[in-house]
Amino acid sequence: MTAPLISLDKVTIGYPGVPILEKVSVEIFPGDSYAVLGPNGSGKTAFLKTIAGILSPLEGRLHRFTSEGKGSLRVGYVPQRATLSGLLPLTVGEVIEMGTYGNVKPWQRLGKAEQERIQWAKQEVEIEDLDQNRYAELSGGQQQRTLIARALASSPAVLVLDEPLASLDKKTVQAMLRLLVKLKSDTDITLLWADHFIPELLQVVQDVLEIDFGTVQPQPVEHFVQRG
Amino acid sequence: MEELFTILHPSYVLRNALYGGIVAGIVLPLIGVFMYCRRMVFLGVTLPQLSTCGIAAAVFWHLSFHQQQPTHSDFLLALLGSTIVTTGTLLLLAAFERRGHEVGESRIGTLYVLAGAVTILLLASERVPEIGIVTLLRGQIIAISDMDMAILLVAFTGIVILITLFRRELLLVSVDRDLALSLGKQLWMWDLLLYGLVGLAISLGVLMVGPLLTFAFLLLPTMMAIQLAKRFFLVPLFGGILGAAIALLGFIGSYFLDWPTGATDSLFACLLLGVITLGQWLRRLVFRPISR
Numbered sequence: 223m224t225a226p227l228i229s230l231d232k233v234t235i236g237y238p239g240v241p242i243l244e245k246v247s248v249e250i251f252p253g254d255s256y257a258v259l260g261p262n263g264s265g266k267t268a269f270l271k272t273i274a275g276i277l278s279p280l281e282g283r284l285h286r287f288t289s290e291g292k293g294s295l296r297v298g299y300v301p302q303r304a305t306l307s308g309l310l311p312l313t314v315g316e317v318i319e320m321g322t323y324g325n326v327k328p329w330q331r332l333g334k335a336e337q338e339r340i341q342w343a344k345q346e347v348e349i350e351d352l353d354q355n356r357y358a359e360l361s362g363g364q365q366q367r368t369l370i371a372r373a374l375a376s377s378p379a380v381l382v383l384d385e386p387l388a389s390l391d392k393k394t395v396q397a398m399l400r401l402l403v404k405l406k407s408d409t410d411i412t413l414l415w416a417d418h419f420i421p422e423l424l425q426v427v428q429d430v431l432e433i434d435f436g437t438v439q440p441q442p443v444e445h446f447v448q449r450g
Numbered sequence: 451m452e453e454l455f456t457i458l459h460p461s462y463v464l465r466n467a468l469y470g471g472i473v474a475g476i477v478l479p480l481i482g483v484f485m486y487c488r489r490m491v492f493l494g495v496t497l498p499q500l501s502t503c504g505i506a507a508a509v510f511w512h513l514s515f516h517q518q519q520p521t522h523s524d525f526l527l528a529l530l531g532s533t534i535v536t537t538g539t540l541l542l543l544a545a546f547e548r549r550g551h552e553v554g555e556s557r558i559g560t561l562y563v564l565a566g567a568v569t570i571l572l573l574a575s576e577r578v579p580e581i582g583i584v585t586l587l588r589g590q591i592i593a594i595s596d597m598d599m600a601i602l603l604v605a606f607t608g609i610v611i612l613i614t615l616f617r618r619e620l621l622l623v624s625v626d627r628d629l630a631l632s633l634g635k636q637l638w639m640w641d642l643l644l645y646g647l648v649g650l651a652i653s654l655g656v657l658m659v660g661p662l663l664t665f666a667f668l669l670l671p672t673m674m675a676i677q678l679a680k681r682f683f684l685v686p687l688f689g690g691i692l693g694a695a696i697a698l699l700g701f702i703g704s705y706f707l708d709w710p711t712g713a714t715d716s717l718f719a720c721l722l723l724g725v726i727t728l729g730q731w732l733r734r735l736v737f738r739p740i741s742r
Contacts, residue, residue: 276628297632299632306626309676310487313681313682315681316683320618320622323635324633354680
């Protein structure tokens with residue numbers, strides 16, 4: 223049996239003094255794809271941030287393992303795109319480069335491996351020609367692709383996406399779905415994707431983690447297909 | 451023209467005022483970039499006021515125990531008082547924020563009022579002779595010795611080296627803290643470094659050029675550079691160059707017009723910002739894409 227990459231054991235998730243999800247016991251396996259579904263305000267973002275190491279568990283135990291059994295597990299986090307200020311003249315290239323800052327010592331220059339990784343990430347999300355463009359001036363879909371490329375540049379074993387389709391038009395949603403299907407077939411990255419339920423999501427994921435009534439429950443995909 | 455050569459000559463009697471202004475003009479915008487990214491601009495007004503309060507407190511303490519006016523060697527005492535109050539307050543605010551309390555504008559405004567009131571009350575004390583302390587709080591660059599100037603240069607050089615070495619981490623914790631955490635960065639460590647650098651740079655800035663010009667150098671060259679730079683990593687470079695140019699041209703202007711240097715520099719920086727903003731607006735107007 224495959225060992226999990228991430229294991230949560232009776233974990234309480236939330237912000238200091240504000241628990242949102244309680245007694246969460248879930249395992250995330252390598253190469254699998256998970257949809258994290260739940261209504262607005264149910265705690266999807268808090269759950270993803272805990273997986274990504276942005277929030278610490280308030281209670282319980284969270285373990286991360288690497289497939290090699292050493293080092294620390296790398297989790298790429300794709301936030302909702304409003305998190306980067308539009309006032310700063312950050313170019314697409316600079317935003318993606320930030321993803322590699324965890325791979326080199328602070329005083330070191332980015333090496334060949336990081337440059338190649340950045341180039342690969344741009345190709346993977348098809349934004350090579352946007353390198354010098356200002357991030358703030360891109361369309362919603364292009365900004366989302368940039369943030370996915372930034373997460374990929376960090377060489378993650380797990381990719382966490384927080385509502386990547388929010389406020390995108392129908393055509394862009396389809397393009398993003400094609401992109402994620404391609405990403406899944408090109409790499410062995412484990413995918414966690416939080417969103418509201420949309421039928422197309424089931425093209426990409428194998429498992430569903432449903433957030434409701436203050437906890438997280440694994441559910442079979444078929445359960446949602448039947449629900450329509 | 452001859453007078454201009456006199457000002458720029460190394461033997462000019464007020465050369466430290468010119469050099470100090472240029473150095474502050476280069477270094478303070480480098481710090482200002484990160485304060486701008488973190489939306490700490492309002493704090494940028496308050497910190498020089500706190501720094502002034504620290505200088506006043508240090509001088510008051512000195513006079514209370516030594517019964518004599520501060521001399522040039524007490525420049526370090528003022529720097530120490532200023533740095534302790536500025537950096538200490540920043541660290542307290544950071545600790546407050548870390549415990550989940552928001553450091554709102556109202557709290558920062560209250561700090562500004564408190565620091566201003568305490569400074570005035572300390573200056574009003576019978577123990578503090580007015581002339582000496584007022585010179586110090588305006589930025590006593592004219593009065594400092596070459597030795598003190600050298601100390602300032604070493605400290606500012608240290609700040610520039612640290613910012614250059616750790617620019618990626620400082621940028622990361624300033625613009626996207628969630629990403630920094632997900633990449634395994636220790637936020638408290640980088641916050642500590644940034645707040646330490648901000649505290650020290652502002653303390654040195656207030657001692658060299660006074661609170662008004664310190665705030666002007668923190669904010670205005672950064673605002674200009676953000677409009678001019680095509681890449682973010684050019685912003686600190688442009689900011690430093692613009693700050694140095696403002697200090698040099700402001701000094702020359704103040705010499706010929708016989709105006710106070712700090713106020714002349716600040717006015718010149720505001721005018722330059724206005725020209726750049728207008729130029730950018732016109733450029734967008736002329737070169738905007740034609741809608742079909």
